[in-house]
Amino acid sequence: MLEEIIISGFGGQGVMLAGQLLIRAGMEEGLEVSWIPSYGPEMRGGTANCSVVLSDEPIGSPVVSEPSAVLAMNLPSFEKYLPLTQKGGLFIYNSSLMDEAPGRGDLEMLGVPATEIADGLGSGRAANMVMLGALLARKPLVKPESIIAALAATLPAHRQNLLPLNEKALKAGAEFAEAR
Amino acid sequence: MEKVLMKGNEALAEGALAAGCRYFFGYPITPQNELPAYLAKRLPQAGGVFLQAESEIGAINMVLGAASTGQRVLTSSSGPGISLKQEGISYIAGSEVPCVIVNIMRGGPGLGGVQPSQADYFQATRGGGHGDYRTLVLAPASVQELYDLTALAFDLADKYRNPTMILGDGVLGQMMEPVVLKPSEEIERPIPGWAVRGKRGGKAKLITSLYLEPEALEEHNLKLARKYEKMQQEVRWEEYLTEDAELVLVAYGTMARVVKGAVRRAREKGLKVGLLRPITLYPFPSEALGKLAERARGFLCVEMSMGQMVDDVKLAVCGRAPVSFYGRAGGIFPTTAQLLAQMEKAMKH
Numbered sequence: 001m002l003e004e005i006i007i008s009g010f011g012g013q014g015v016m017l018a019g020q021l022l023i024r025a026g027m028e029e030g031l032e033v034s035w036i037p038s039y040g041p042e043m044r045g046g047t048a049n050c051s052v053v054l055s056d057e058p059i060g061s062p063v064v065s066e067p068s069a070v071l072a073m074n075l076p077s078f079e080k081y082l083p084l085t086q087k088g089g090l091f092i093y094n095s096s097l098m099d100e101a102p103g104r105g106d107l108e109m110l111g112v113p114a115t116e117i118a119d120g121l122g123s124g125r126a127a128n129m130v131m132l133g134a135l136l137a138r139k140p141l142v143k144p145e146s147i148i149a150a151l152a153a154t155l156p157a158h159r160q161n162l163l164p165l166n167e168k169a170l171k172a173g174a175e176f177a178e179a180r
Numbered sequence: 181m182e183k184v185l186m187k188g189n190e191a192l193a194e195g196a197l198a199a200g201c202r203y204f205f206g207y208p209i210t211p212q213n214e215l216p217a218y219l220a221k222r223l224p225q226a227g228g229v230f231l232q233a234e235s236e237i238g239a240i241n242m243v244l245g246a247a248s249t250g251q252r253v254l255t256s257s258s259g260p261g262i263s264l265k266q267e268g269i270s271y272i273a274g275s276e277v278p279c280v281i282v283n284i285m286r287g288g289p290g291l292g293g294v295q296p297s298q299a300d301y302f303q304a305t306r307g308g309g310h311g312d313y314r315t316l317v318l319a320p321a322s323v324q325e326l327y328d329l330t331a332l333a334f335d336l337a338d339k340y341r342n343p344t345m346i347l348g349d350g351v352l353g354q355m356m357e358p359v360v361l362k363p364s365e366e367i368e369r370p371i372p373g374w375a376v377r378g379k380r381g382g383k384a385k386l387i388t389s390l391y392l393e394p395e396a397l398e399e400h401n402l403k404l405a406r407k408y409e410k411m412q413q414e415v416r417w418e419e420y421l422t423e424d425a426e427l428v429l430v431a432y433g434t435m436a437r438v439v440k441g442a443v444r445r446a447r448e449k450g451l452k453v454g455l456l457r458p459i460t461l462y463p464f465p466s467e468a469l470g471k472l473a474e475r476a477r478g479f480l481c482v483e484m485s486m487g488q489m490v491d492d493v494k495l496a497v498c499g500r501a502p503v504s505f506y507g508r509a510g511g512i513f514p515t516t517a518q519l520l521a522q523m524e525k526a527m528k529h
C-alpha cells in the first residue's frame with residue numbers, strides 16, 4: 001500500500017492540520033508516514049498545500065508530485081492538481097467554493113460542499129474535517145476514531161471543546177461521500 | 181519506545197539539547213528557521229543561551245568564543261549564510277575548537293531559491309573557507325537521523341577538537357516523520373583541559389589560529405593533517421541490496437531515500453541494482469566503494485546538484501568501472517520513473 005496525498009487550499013482552511021492528523025493517525029495504526037508543507041514565499045490569502053504519504057514500507061520521497069488522492073479546498077488547488085493526479089486517482093474538491101468545473105474522466109471525481117456542510121454544523125472552519133471524512137469514506141486509510149484521537153492529542157487543553165464539532169464534521173463528510 | 185511526530189529542523193534541535201548543547205548563535209534564513217525558533221524557546225528553559233546575532237559573521241565568531249570555553253555550541257544556517265560563516269569556520273578549524281554547524285541546503289548559486297538542494301557538497305567537504313583544513317561532515321537522510329546524528333556530531337567534534345558539519349536540505353528540515361527520542365539524562369561532561377575560562381591562578385592558555393613563524397605554522401599544519409588522517413576511521417555508510425548488484429547507485433541525504441525507493445521498484449522489475457549511501461561525506465566511504473568496484477559493472481551517482489559528490493565516487497572507483505551521473509537542481513528532484521529510466525540507461529552501457 002502506498003498512498004500519496006495532496007491537501008491544498010487557502011491559508012487558514014486547515015490544510016496543514018488535516019495532513020498532520022492523517023499522519024498522526026497513520027503512525028498510531030502502525031503505518032509508515034511522512035508530511036511536508038509547501039514552504040515557498042507564500043502570499044497572504046494565497047494557496048498552501050502539504051504532501052502526505054502513507055505506506056506499509058519505508059517512504060522514499062516525502063514530496064508528492066503525482067498524487068493518488070487530492071483534497072482541493074479551493075479553485076486554484078483544483079486547477080493546479082487536476083492535471084497532476086495519477087490515472088484512476090481520487091479527486092475530492094470543495095464544491096462550496098467553486099462552480100462545477102469539468103473534471104477528468106479517468107479519475108474518481110467527488111464534489112463535496114464542505115464549507116456549507118461545516119457552516120451548517122456551526123463553523124465553516126471545520127470544512128477540512130468534512131473533506132477528511134469524505135476521503136476516508138472512499139479510501140479507508142485510517143479509522144475515523146484515529147483522526148479524532150489525533151486531534152485530541154494536537155489541540156491544547158483550552159480548545160478540547162472543539163472536538164464534538166470536528167467529530168460531527170468528519171462524520172458528515174463521510175455520510176455525504178457514501179450517499180454519492 | 182514511544183514515537184513522536186516532529187519536523188526535521190525541530191528533531192535536530194532536540195538532538196542538540198539531548199547532547200548537552202546549551203548555546204546557540206545564529207541568524208535566520210529559510211529553510212532552517214524552525215531550528216532556531218525551537219531553540220529560542222527551549223534553551224532558556226534548559227538554562228542555556230539562545231542569541232540571534234546581527235549577522236552570520238557575528239554568530240560564527242560567538243560560536244568560536246563560546247566553544248573556546250569548552251561548552252557544546254551550535255549554529256545553523258543555509259547556503260548563503262554558511263558562505264558568510266566561512267571565515268569563522270576556518271578560524272575555528274585552525275584554533276581546533278569543537279562545535280557543530282548545520283547547513284540545511286537550498287538552491288544556489290547566489291541567493292538562489294529556498295527549495296531543497298545538495299549544491300553545497302563541495303563547500304562542506306573541501307573545508308569551504310581559506311587555508312588547509314577539513315570539517316567532519318554528516319549527511320542524515322531521515323528525521324530520526326537528524327536527531328541521532330546530531331549527538332554523534334557533538335561527540336566527534338569533541339573527540340577531534342574540530343568543527344562538525346551536518347549537511348541536510350530543505351526537504352529534511354521541513355518534513356515531519358515519526359522519531360524516537362532517547363530518555364533524557366543529565367550528561368556530566370568534564371570541562372576539557374584546553375578550554376579558556378579565566379586564569380584563576382593557573383597556567384595561561386591560548387587558543388589561536390595565528391602562527392607567524394613558518395616552522396611553527398608548518399608544524400601546526402602537519403599536526404592537523406595527522407588529525408584528519410585519524411578522522412578517516414569515523415567513516416560511516418549504508419549499503420542496500422549491493423551484494424549482487426550489477427549497478428550501484430550512490431546518493432546521500434534526501435536523494436538517498438528517494439533512490440532507495442526506486443531501487444526497490446527496480447528490483448521488482450528484475451534489475452540487479454543496489455545503493456550505497458554515505459552517512460559521513462567527510463570522511464568519504466572510498467574503501468567501501470572501492471570494494472564494490474571490484475565486482476559491480478557500473479555506478480550511477482544521483483544528486484540534487486549538477487554533479488559534486490560524483491567526483492569523489494570517481495576517485496574511489498578509480499577507473500575500475502564506469503561512473504555515470506544524474507542530477508536535478510533548483511528544488512526539483514527526480515521521480516521514481518525518471519530514476520528507473522536512468523538505471524536502465526546506465527545498465528545498457
